Amino acid sequence: MPTPEERYAAIIDAAVQLFRKKNYHGTSMQDIAEAVGIYRGSLYHYINSKEELLFRIVERAISKFREVLSKIQMENLTATEKLHQAIYTHVQYIVKDQAGLAILLEDTKQLSEEYQEKIRDAQKQYEIILQNIIEEGIQKGEFKDLNSKVVTYTLLGMMNWTYRWYSVKGKLSSEEIAAIIEDIIINGLSKSNN
Amino acid sequence: MPTPEERYAAIIDAAVQLFRKKNYHGTSMQDIAEAVGIYRGSLYHYINSKEELLFRIVERAISKFREVLSKIQMENLTATEKLHQAIYTHVQYIVKDQAGLAILLEDTKQLSEEYQEKIRDAQKQYEIILQNIIEEGIQKGEFKDLNSKVVTYTLLGMMNWTYRWYSVKGKLSSEEIAAIIEDIIINGLSKSNN
Amino acid sequence: MPTPEERYAAIIDAAVQLFRKKNYHGTSMQDIAEAVGIYRGSLYHYINSKEELLFRIVERAISKFREVLSKIQMENLTATEKLHQAIYTHVQYIVKDQAGLAILLEDTKQLSEEYQEKIRDAQKQYEIILQNIIEEGIQKGEFKDLNSKVVTYTLLGMMNWTYRWYSVKGKLSSEEIAAIIEDIIINGLSKSNN
Amino acid sequence: MPTPEERYAAIIDAAVQLFRKKNYHGTSMQDIAEAVGIYRGSLYHYINSKEELLFRIVERAISKFREVLSKIQMENLTATEKLHQAIYTHVQYIVKDQAGLAILLEDTKQLSEEYQEKIRDAQKQYEIILQNIIEEGIQKGEFKDLNSKVVTYTLLGMMNWTYRWYSVKGKLSSEEIAAIIEDIIINGLSKSNN
DNA sequence: AATGAATGAGGCTTCATTCAT
């Protein structure tokens, strides 16, 4: 007999896998119940609605990123060092929870306006911290003076894209991926740069 | 009175806008009919099913990218020049049709397995061409010897992410964005690289 | 093939009969669809929700009463004559549409607060008009000086109760019932009154 | 810790209040449990089913009326005196337990046929006793010779209607209301009757 | 071509009740 906490966790897990594979709307409560091995109605002992379930998942996904990044930013490091840590942690989180990011990126639209706003706010905050690191680097002369917003989104794209192609079956570790991303963003592909 | 062709185009356009805003499952045929200004049943004179409609949209989105890239690859240019052209064209297409890419990335899962396979194949082909350019650059000594698959996906991430943040209301042109992306991927952020 | 208007009427009729017999909550949309001979989903071509269906029924029931009473009140008659007409019409309406009043009295609570308010307002207006007639009679010396509010509700009770006991199978006409009610409210049961 | 009897009483009370406000079907067992301050499942230590709960409430409401009226009828009084007592007691009971009558009148339909029959029988008996008093009065020359059934229901309507409009917040006592009803049914509104 | 009514499946959720602890 699973404890209620285990059941709740099992529901979240099942929902994450299913939403990832078939998206929010493509997944029925029936599907989730079956995956957990309980009846449809029993789900509602643990959650209030399908939408809330999505919100919990998406919120959890975004909050993990936020926590760590804000710690990094406050440490006494050069911008280059901060960027290094940010890239490694970010990529590690994605590799550990690809599904969470997939759902965050693809299904947030299905939430009600209030919920969406909370998520967008959290995303915005994350982006701002990252942008601050970039701007710090520019001001301190570590980085070139490029449009910091575009640089931030470009970096986010490099890292986040991992959720679409990374496969556990491949032999790459999150560190190896992070190393390449860091190398590119810092030094670029060009051989003439050392 | 619009011609059948115009009607068909209007349906596609309406569907693109709606799918973009509310996703495939969040959009009803009713919504599309209303946006076009016809009755629900009339849609079926122009399309066979909602799924096929999604497929057409997604197919159109991907095929545009493919066409151009294969032309570039066959031209007699250095890898660095090819990359330059690829980035500028790719970003330009996204900026011109953000919605198409959004749907491609977020709603393809809703298609049946056969349709999905076609789309995945097309995406794969695009990625392979891009990867070939990268590998060419590595072999010819233009680029550093990094894992070409990871580099390819990283580049794709940088460019594709544009669909999520680019806003026509901002003052950036697609060329300005492409220039920054190119600068980063070639030279990196580091100030010590010239 | 019934016209849409006939279908709508058939749905209302079926709902009235069923709500009357089993109350709003005891009646399923399935029940109504079956009674009309269509599918559950088809009901929604004609109505927007079960609640709205109830509202339409209840609104129709109350508005009939209101219309007539306001006409009577404005005519140039003594209070006694107005009362006479009010009683006869009111009883007649109940006898013709017992179910409507039953639903109005028993199921209005099931409506949302906004809908309930509309209905309560309409009822209130009806009661006020009736009370005005009573007060007119008191002021002009036709009626005894009793608490007009209590008298109004007492008269309403006498008449409305009909919805619970009147049976078409009995041999009483609405006029016969109205005559007795009028006799009681005007002269009372006591034999010593002429 | 409340005794089982107190718990049972608390359940009945909570159910009465809730059924009154939201009707039988609009009230969930959950609602009742919450109002009592126990858990849903625990209700079933005290009652066998929601339906039985409704039956007990409705039965209790009707039986109070019956008891008293049968006593009155057997006393050695004139019909006019019996009517006087019946009206005062009936109105007093309603004022004391408006909710009970509301549920009896509005929710009895939700009971199974067997239960409904018991309730209808009890109501019928009450009506018969009242009708007997009326007929006694007619035979003894105290009352006018009107259709006794219609008179009985008309009187019931006058009195029962109280459940819909009486408000404890108003300043009227049950005696004042009973006095007006008695005055109307005996003497009528007309000023020419003394 | 267009309409719009009808279909029938399926989705989310609520609920009375049971039962192991």
Next chain:
DNA sequence: CATGAATGAAGCCTCATTCAT
């Protein structure tokens, strides 16, 4: 006695699609 998780049925409603007019 109390708990609270589980059941399984049923309820309201939406939707893609069909088809007669």
